[in-house]
Amino acid sequence: MTLQEYAVKQIGLPESNRLKYEVLLPSNIEIGKLICAYANTAGGLLVLGVLNKNKTISIKGLSDDFRVDMVVNNSLMKISPPVKIERGFINYEGKKLYIIKVEKANEIVTYNEVQYEITYKTIKKVTFQKVNNNTNITEKIMPYADKLDAILKFLLDNPKRINVNKYTIREVFANEISLSEAEQLIEKLKETKYVKSYNDRYIGMSIDTAVFLEDGGFSGKSPNSLQSSIKSIFLSYSWKQKEAASKLYNFLKANGYNPSMDDHNLAYKDKLSTFMESIRTSDYAILIISDDYLKSANCMTEVLHILNERESYSRILPIRHENVKIFSSSDRMKYIHFWKTQFEESTAVIENLDRISTIEESKKLKITSRIYHDIGDFLITIADMITFTIEKEEEVLFSNLLDYMERE
Known part of the structure; x- marks a missing residue:
């Protein structure tokens, strides 16, 4: 069955864990996460150029000007291991639609070193399994992984700092986080063995900080990528x-x-x-x-x-x-x-x-x-x-x- 034949049978069905419509071209990040999620669950189909609003499906078409292939290629570069997909423009009711069909993978797939899955049409980040061997990483830590790693990197770069507090943490993130969030990050780090706590007010580097970051830290990323993880x-x-x-x-x-x-x-x-x-x-x-x-x-x-x-x-x-x-x-x-x-x-x-x-x-x-x-x-x-x-x-x-x- 060709991609056109397969897509024609699916278009018109309601959205599900295996079918998603987008009227415009999503970002390469969104496409990458969706491809990853499809591959980790049961496979799926993304149809670009279709509006799904109030349970009504309207065929709008997608212009060649969107450079879809380039966006998808950028997404696929960050997917590991490679997944089996079919993609391309098809003609449907006199309009051009872009189709991405993803096969279910036989092993865990990640996008940008993070594993995703799709449940009830919602893409979710999966608690690290294969991606990170640090078994003490919990769901409570995962949403803050990048920020916690950035703090550990700061401590590693400033080994003599034993007075890092919530105000210091705000400076690490260019004052883009609140004091309460900074406090929350410190408390989460205190629950691990990767920082030292001084008088329960300050934190500093522990003997395990460097090794933990070398192993990928909370996010599973290499230390060299930590600074550039948040642009x-x-x-x-x-x-x-x-x-x-x-x-x-x-x-x-x-x-x-x-x-x-x-x-x-x-x-x-x-x-x-x-x-x-x-x-x-x-x-x-x-x-x-x-x-x-x-x-x-x-x-x-x-x-x-x-x-x-x-x-x-x-x-x-x-x-x-x-x-x-x-x-x-x-x-x-x-x-x-x-x-x-x-x-x-x-x-x-x-x-x-x-x-x-x-x-x-x-x-x-x-x-x-x-x-x-x-x-x-x-x-x-x-x-x-x-x-x-x-x-x-x-x-x-x-x-x-x-x-x-x-x-x-």
Whole structure:
């Protein structure tokens, strides 16, 4: 039976542990987990291009533009051992659907070194069996495995620290966790033999910490992968795009990343140093380029500094709002002309002010002048990097951004 014939018999049936519909392309992480879960249970079928809402199944079709094969390939690279699948586009009711058929595996399969299974249509992480030989890892520990390993790695890197408390733990995670969560992590570590407890207030490295991490720690990952297991991402955007930025922030947070947002509320002098430090210390910086962004002195001053930061620039992921056009010379000239006008107006203002009053305006003129002279080169560079709009990325659950970051 061909893949087309098999899929046609399944499409229209209600979703189950062996059948799932998606109207758009999920991220490679979601696809990887589902393939892994299918392989560990009874196999299954994923149909892309079908909307399942209120128990009504609608055939919508899936565009070739989604680059499904690339996303699936990225998922399969992290699945071990390899699983038997069939995949590809089929024609159904005049629409193109993408089908992924997964066979049940004869041994335990993992995605990104984690085992998954599917129960009542829900994908669940399985308590380590084959993945990790540390039999004392319990379900209570598992949800915190990566964070606990990160703390152990910190203790290993700082062997003389015997006064690590909840405040220290927050700093380990760039203050992205609450004090109560930090306390909770410390208490969970105290229940194991992998840290020492001092006066029941502080923790430090024990004689078992290093060996435990070498064996894979709580997460089953090698020590070298611990630092990169949670990627930090900095979001830069104009205030009018805060809603779109917030959606992206929440999505990244929910998918295991460590995002931070630039709120554009600080004064320029304070904010620039904060921005550049965030760029330097983050794995990636996502710039939501909009019309407002390109006309904002603060936004443009920030982003033009990246051009002088070679390492930082390589980690920039620009994505445009649908209201901005920068791909033709005439489109780019509009922004060059805008900043030329700003520069000329600032110059005219200074000529009519006394010496004392011109100090602050001179600073603004210097900023405006640099933007005016550099924005043309910046727009050409950014235009070559941008592929999709933020609106398009929302539709495909930011899969293109995730794919890029996962490949690196």
